[in-house]
Amino acid sequence: MTKLLETQDLVTNFYTYEGMVQALNRVSLVVEEGSTFGLVGESGCGKSVTVRSIMRIVQPPGRIEGGRVLVYFGGADQDHGLDLLMQSEEYMRGLRGCDMSMIFQEPNAALNPTLSIGYQVSESFLFHQTAEMSRKILDDWDQPGQAPALAGLLKPLYQRAAANPKDMLLAILSRIPILRRWRKPLLAEAKARSIDIIGKLGIPNPERVVDAFPHNLSGGMKQRIVIAMALACNPVLLIADEATSNLDVTIQAQILDLLVRLKKESISSILLITHDLGVVAETCDRVGVMYAGNLVEVGPVQGIFAHPRHPYTQALLDSVPKFQTEGELKSIEGAVPNLVSPPPGCRFHPRCPHMMDVCRDRLPDLLDADPGHQVACHWAEQNRAGGSA
Ligand code: SF4
Numbered sequence: 001m002t003k004l005l006e007t008q009d010l011v012t013n014f015y016t017y018e019g020m021v022q023a024l025n026r027v028s029l030v031v032e033e034g035s036t037f038g039l040v041g042e043s044g045c046g047k048s049v050t051v052r053s054i055m056r057i058v059q060p061p062g063r064i065e066g067g068r069v070l071v072y073f074g075g076a077d078q079d080h081g082l083d084l085l086m087q088s089e090e091y092m093r094g095l096r097g098c099d100m101s102m103i104f105q106e107p108n109a110a111l112n113p114t115l116s117i118g119y120q121v122s123e124s125f126l127f128h129q130t131a132e133m134s135r136k137i138l139d140d141w142d143q144p145g146q147a148p149a150l151a152g153l154l155k156p157l158y159q160r161a162a163a164n165p166k167d168m169l170l171a172i173l174s175r176i177p178i179l180r181r182w183r184k185p186l187l188a189e190a191k192a193r194s195i196d197i198i199g200k201l202g203i204p205n206p207e208r209v210v211d212a213f214p215h216n217l218s219g220g221m222k223q224r225i226v227i228a229m230a231l232a233c234n235p236v237l238l239i240a241d242e243a244t245s246n247l248d249v250t251i252q253a254q255i256l257d258l259l260v261r262l263k264k265e266s267i268s269s270i271l272l273i274t275h276d277l278g279v280v281a282e283t284c285d286r287v288g289v290m291y292a293g294n295l296v297e298v299g300p301v302q303g304i305f306a307h308p309r310h311p312y313t314q315a316l317l318d319s320v321p322k323f324q325t326e327g328e329l330k331s332i333e334g335a336v337p338n339l340v341s342p343p344p345g346c347r348f349h350p351r352c353p354h355m356m357d358v359c360r361d362r363l364p365d366l367l368d369a370d371p372g373h374q375v376a377c378h379w380a381e382q383n384r385a386g387g388s389a
Contacts, residue, residue, distance in 0.1 A: 118210030
């Protein structure tokens with residue numbers, strides 16, 4: 001197993017007028033290279049806060065207050081990883097949208113209604129790939145007859161951009177009207193790349209789509225554009241936060257097929273946030289089940305679906321409608337706890353059919369149940385001990 005991303009004891013709290021919301025309580029998970037990891041649970045269980053903490057985009061009054069977020073790519077030490085919580089904001093800006101990209105639930109919120117699709121997709125290339133595009137432009141100009149009349153004047157700018165794309169001198173020089181023209185070939189290259197990636201995502205007429213605005217596109221098309229923006233820089237990890245929840249079933253299936261295809265072709269790993277167990281069954285290799293800010297069970301999808309060990313996972317699976325179901329659908333008794341004052345011990349104990357005295361006193365640790373399968377439950381632990389005795 002090669003690790004790509006790991007969280008260790010991640011703690012995130014929100015400071016509200018009601019009190020401190022303990023949104024993440026020591027969440028530890030591993031996303032392996034080349035895999036799709038699904039994170040499931042009811043609304044408000046901490047799935048989105050987990051990925052926002054990983055990307056370090058938790059907004060105030062939220063605060064990441066403990067743990068580590070380790071990545072094992074981009075030259076990071078393969079034994080120890082690189083802790084993102086210790087990196088500068090500038091480092092994170094370079095990472096987001098490049099090595100780690102995120103797709104949000106609502107494409108309308110991710111797209112600016114006043115800017116063309118081409119402009120918005122191009123921004124990813126201009127922000128993260130200026131150096132590479134500058135080198136390509138210089139190479140093109142080395143071909144006979146390709147360089148514009150101003151090439152002699154503009155070449156030093158491209159050489160500087162190729163060496164250091166965030167050069168302040170370039171930004172200052174670009175304010176001089178005649179030198180502003182240096183951006184034209186860069187914009188043209190970014191637009192060409194945008195057309196290419198939009199076409200690869202199966203959108204017809206990408207040359208026309210780049211000139212369209214978000215309101216000209218359907219919901220499914222907009223979500224594909226958001227995926228195109230996320231994939232622009234070939235991320236090693238794509239995080240999809242309820243990316244298909246607001247789409248109708250047919251479009252949802254198309255987007256999921258697209259993500260599966262993209263993972264095979266280009267992305268190394270996907271972290272998929274969903275409340276839909278059917279989506280997990282179809283797309284994921286491993287799954288983590290969250291309840292009230294805790295990761296309660298994690299393991300291979302087939303293992304967890306066939307033999308769920310945690311009472312909450314069992315209840316979640318029992319509540320999924322099945323073709324052969326007769327009579328009333330099952331639901332989980334009780335309600336999700338208020339995380340300002342969560343229940344002591346196991347946070348699921350007020351709703352758990354197997355609750356024991358110890359459950360009220362002590363939060364269970366996430367322990368191995370089977371190879372690669374961990375569960376945080378005193379009852380499951382007792383069963384295992386009884387079974388192996
Ligand atoms: Fe139920 Fe106890 Fe297990 Fe929590 S630890 S899920 S209360 S049996």
